[in-house]
Amino acid sequence: MKKVKKYGNDAIKTAQLRSGIYGFLAIIYLKELSAESIKSFKKPEVLNNLKGMGFNPDKKFLNTGENVLSGQLAAEYNRLFIIPPVHISMYASVWLDKDKILWGETTSGIKKIIESVGLSYKDNWDGLPDHIGVLFEFMKKLVEKETSALATGDNKTASSCAEYEKRFLNEYMFNWVRKFCETVKKETKSPFYREMAGLTERFIEFEEKEVE
Amino acid sequence: MAKLNRRSFVKLGAAGIAFLAGIGRADKLFALDDEVKLGLGGKDYSPITQDKRKSIPSTCWQCPSRDALTCYTEGERLVKIEGNVESNRNRGKICSKGQSGVNQVYNPDRLLYPLKRIGKRGDGQYKRITWDEALNELTAALKKLKDAGTPEKFMLHHGRVDGSDEKIINNFLTGYGTGTVGNNTSTGESGKWTAQELTWGKYYDVNDTENTNMILNFGSNFFEDHTSHIQLAQRTVEAMSRGVKLYTFDVRLSNTAARSTEWIPVKPGTDGAIALAMCNVILDNNLQDDGFIKTWTNVTLEQLKKHMSQYTPKWAEQISGVPANKIKELAIAFAKAKPGTIVSYRGAVAHYNGVQNERAIKTLDAICGNIDVKGGTNHAVMPEWKFPEINGRVKQLDILDGFKGTAAFPTHNVNNQVLKMIKSGKAGRPAIYMTYLYNPAYVNGECAENIEILKDEKLIPYLVAVDFAMTETAVLADLILPDVTYLERWSLEDTMSYAMIPEFSLRQPIIKPLGEARQFQDVTIELSKRLGINLGYDSTLDFIKQSCAMTKVSFEYLKEHGIYADPSAKPLYKGYAKQANYGGETVIYDAGTGVYWDWKKSDAKTAEEAAASGYTDTKNAYKGYKGQKIGGLVYRGFAPDRVNKSGKFEIYSGLLKARNFEPMPSYMPIPEHKKMKDKELVLTTYKVNVQATPEIQNCKWLSEIYHDNPAWINPVTAGDLGIKTGQKIKIKSGVDEILTTAKVTNGVVPGIVAVSQYVGHWAYGEFASGKKSTVFVADVDSNTKWWKETGVHPNWVVPNSPDPIAGQQRSMDTVVTVTKA
Numbered sequence A: 001m002k003k004v005k006k007y008g009n010d011a012i013k014t015a016q017l018r019s020g021i022y023g024f025l026a027i028i029y030l031k032e033l034s035a036e037s038i039k040s041f042k043k044p045e046v047l048n049n050l051k052g053m054g055f056n057p058d059k060k061f062l063n064t065g066e067n068v069l070s071g072q073l074a075a076e077y078n079r080l081f082i083i084p085p086v087h088i089s090m091y092a093s094v095w096l097d098k099d100k101i102l103w104g105e106t107t108s109g110i111k112k113i114i115e116s117v118g119l120s121y122k123d124n125w126d127g128l129p130d131h132i133g134v135l136f137e138f139m140k141k142l143v144e145k146e147t148s149a150l151a152t153g154d155n156k157t158a159s160s161c162a163e164y165e166k167r168f169l170n171e172y173m174f175n176w177v178r179k180f181c182e183t184v185k186k187e188t189k190s191p192f193y194r195e196m197a198g199l200t201e202r203f204i205e206f207e208e209k210e211v212e
Numbered sequence B: 001m002a003k004l005n006r007r008s009f010v011k012l013g014a015a016g017i018a019f020l021a022g023i024g025r026a027d028k029l030f031a032l033d034d035e036v037k038l039g040l041g042g043k044d045y046s047p048i049t050q051d052k053r054k055s056i057p058s059t060c061w062q063c064p065s066r067d068a069l070t071c072y073t074e075g076e077r078l079v080k081i082e083g084n085v086e087s088n089r090n091r092g093k094i095c096s097k098g099q100s101g102v103n104q105v106y107n108p109d110r111l112l113y114p115l116k117r118i119g120k121r122g123d124g125q126y127k128r129i130t131w132d133e134a135l136n137e138l139t140a141a142l143k144k145l146k147d148a149g150t151p152e153k154f155m156l157h158h159g160r161v162d163g164s165d166e167k168i169i170n171n172f173l174t175g176y177g178t179g180t181v182g183n184n185t186s187t188g189e190s191g192k193w194t195a196q197e198l199t200w201g202k203y204y205d206v207n208d209t210e211n212t213n214m215i216l217n218f219g220s221n222f223f224e225d226h227t228s229h230i231q232l233a234q235r236t237v238e239a240m241s242r243g244v245k246l247y248t249f250d251v252r253l254s255n256t257a258a259r260s261t262e263w264i265p266v267k268p269g270t271d272g273a274i275a276l277a278m279c280n281v282i283l284d285n286n287l288q289d290d291g292f293i294k295t296w297t298n299v300t301l302e303q304l305k306k307h308m309s310q311y312t313p314k315w316a317e318q319i320s321g322v323p324a325n326k327i328k329e330l331a332i333a334f335a336k337a338k339p340g341t342i343v344s345y346r347g348a349v350a351h352y353n354g355v356q357n358e359r360a361i362k363t364l365d366a367i368c369g370n371i372d373v374k375g376g377t378n379h380a381v382m383p384e385w386k387f388p389e390i391n392g393r394v395k396q397l398d399i400l401d402g403f404k405g406t407a408a409f410p411t412h413n414v415n416n417q418v419l420k421m422i423k424s425g426k427a428g429r430p431a432i433y434m435t436y437l438y439n440p441a442y443v444n445g446e447c448a449e450n451i452e453i454l455k456d457e458k459l460i461p462y463l464v465a466v467d468f469a470m471t472e473t474a475v476l477a478d479l480i481l482p483d484v485t486y487l488e489r490w491s492l493e494d495t496m497s498y499a500m501i502p503e504f505s506l507r508q509p510i511i512k513p514l515g516e517a518r519q520f521q522d523v524t525i526e527l528s529k530r531l532g533i534n535l536g537y538d539s540t541l542d543f544i545k546q547s548c549a550m551t552k553v554s555f556e557y558l559k560e561h562g563i564y565a566d567p568s569a570k571p572l573y574k575g576y577a578k579q580a581n582y583g584g585e586t587v588i589y590d591a592g593t594g595v596y597w598d599w600k601k602s603d604a605k606t607a608e609e610a611a612a613s614g615y616t617d618t619k620n621a622y623k624g625y626k627g628q629k630i631g632g633l634v635y636r637g638f639a640p641d642r643v644n645k646s647g648k649f650e651i652y653s654g655l656l657k658a659r660n661f662e663p664m665p666s667y668m669p670i671p672e673h674k675k676m677k678d679k680e681l682v683l684t685t686y687k688v689n690v691q692a693t694p695e696i697q698n699c700k701w702l703s704e705i706y707h708d709n710p711a712w713i714n715p716v717t718a719g720d721l722g723i724k725t726g727q728k729i730k731i732k733s734g735v736d737e738i739l740t741t742a743k744v745t746n747g748v749v750p751g752i753v754a755v756s757q758y759v760g761h762w763a764y765g766e767f768a769s770g771k772k773s774t775v776f777v778a779d780v781d782s783n784t785k786w787w788k789e790t791g792v793h794p795n796w797v798v799p800n801s802p803d804p805i806a807g808q809q810r811s812m813d814t815v816v817t818v819t820k821a
């Protein structure tokens, strides 16, 4: 098994940050954002950190109330991902399988890996198993496990987690998520989703380098 | 778009954490439940009862790759086989053969009881006997030989057997006193291994395609079949998805060639010429790795340049048919890839010139600096089990390496010549010839002669077959002992890992053995007891537990997980550059080679004798190899195995020179191909994914997919011969002829006829041979079987002809005529 990868000197801190980012991205993509999520997004600890890395929310975004914003972003989410003609697929199999279908080989592969580590899909999850948000969430869970293993000095489990992460990223994420982000950036009319796609892209590129 | 750096990563992470914390019940927004628990293995449910199936990890054995499995049972029945996600080797994936293991277990044609011949040999008349009767008979026969002081007249000839399975058998044979033990390596790839032993030391290579930048492939159909099929195929697919290019040289558009960046058709047996010309181009353009050549090889750059200057791309084009420009273009790209890696297999090595081809290929890798580096071509890393060991002197009939002068370095024996040796009788004959998971009637060339010899009671007085199926050899045997299938047995496995981290693996019974099938290792332990041989363990399981304790690998852990790899281990690269421990009172220095060696481990009687004859000329000196002096230091180097090479990467082989072969990697024309007459073709054999080993045609799921193998012929050649697709044809060689149908296709080069191996059984069971078992009832699927074809076996026409260096069976050299039948 591979050695635990380290981003800088503090493996635990790094793992915490990574699981935070994966969790954040999962919420951004899993569903339309709720008013509560948007409220949290607008907290200074979130916004200031994002601003520090080049995210520039416009005044309209800052000044519109969460409920209204939630509706506006939901409309854009639906236009981008749910309704034809734009309809950018959020499912890995459509990007990765030769016949570009839903519930393809990739879907089964992802579902199998997720379930093989003891996780299950919630009954109320109505998307397919290989939704981009699920992929981020799965990574969040793996990195969380790695974090707790590192914290207790369980290097074997931490290594196993790192190995799973590496395999999952290589096999099911690095090969399409950036293309997905590019497409979103091109198609979206919303500065918010453009920024989020940009952040996702930058983060995935960063992960790819680190994993290598 | 600004790239994310560590600073912005920290900010994004902090934002993410704060965002999640700010949502009251963030968990409600997620899609997944539960915690990550590693080491669970897969989960599976019965589609009928919805009950959770029991999962048991084990190790596959449908082919030599030995992938890690998760097997599922419902009640007492094996219902499904998947890959073990914990393995660093196959990483949760297996092939269709692996999944079809279920068919092996529940195949009604399998052997379940000991059988004794009652009719004439070969008539197929048997009676069921008890194990006690069978073992009494065998013990009496063995005892007779031992008491007469001729234990070597008991020959055990086994097929694919490794790890603890092999060790337990060898312990029994050593305890008994026979060294007449055959294997099956020369059928497949001994030329490749011997070439490696002569060049870089211990055999088995790993192509680290996961981390490479370019892949050349000489004659390997590894997307369908390979010693490490799943490990290599999945890593190559991943590499290709990140843009790595794969170029396949092959006489046939195999599925691997078809999935490559480019298929480069070649004439049969000319791979070496291409590799040599690539070396020429690289040296000509000064793209070589000077450091590696200077420090680690035993030639100078000047010598190398001078030698390779004769092998120009134009010359190679004439020999191989590959355009000189293509050779140049790929050679330059490969040298610049840093690292690149070269896969090679039977297409390159199952020839008269196979050893030299492989040496040329390894040299090409070496001069590009690809040896034992991340992304390069590496010595395999394998787990090292410690097994209980029986020592003792054994006697041996001199029939394992072929006739005198057959092969200069038969380091893996010459198994295809054993029956011919028995026929000739010049070196004696075994009184008991026992086959274990080995089917010489079918796997050797010249099937008709094999059958004739095996049938002849004067040549082989007592033929015993141990197998799980009624093979073409078993149907001729006097006594048949039913072995368990691999899904009912205990073994420790030791296969290589492409993660470059050794992984220990266990094969454990998924179900209780059916009928009276018994694991042969337990049978040898029982025979030992009856013969008074003290082994120190009383069952296979006992042996395995002792081995685990000796190796310090937890048996309980293996039972639960199937595999174990040290979590703190790092991938092993550049092992040769590590400094060696070369101390010891009996260690001496050989100035000629720069090797430190322990003469006590060789056949030399005294230090003086060792010093006088020197490292190279002392028998078994390689066993005492300690290190190679380079500059002022001593390194592990390219440690030898089976031959007395030095610790350098030997581009120049003094050992070959001493046996009158060209010492530098060179092109050896194939004599028969030089003398070919008009209308003669070269027969190429190949393997397809679902029929890649001789033992699986009776798996009905696989036979349903592939059960017929028309011969592939290029339209130009077919036009010359007046042959069309679907026509019945006769393929005739100097030894025999076969009938099949033609498939005219541009998927093969002109001048050859290609026939796949490992269908065309004439025994084994209904799905393999079309013949229902004479002994047992048929499968329920007999009624739904919609195909009648069973294919044709090419080995009837392939001579048992070994290459002159390793003794590898030349499966790719046969000259044939093809005519309308």
Ligand code: SF4
Binding pocket: B060, B061, B062, B063, B064, B065, B066, B067, B093, B094, B095, B096, B097, B098, B099, B229, B230
């Ligand atoms: S490649 Fe061989 S070992 Fe692996 S699953 Fe297939 S048959 Fe089994």
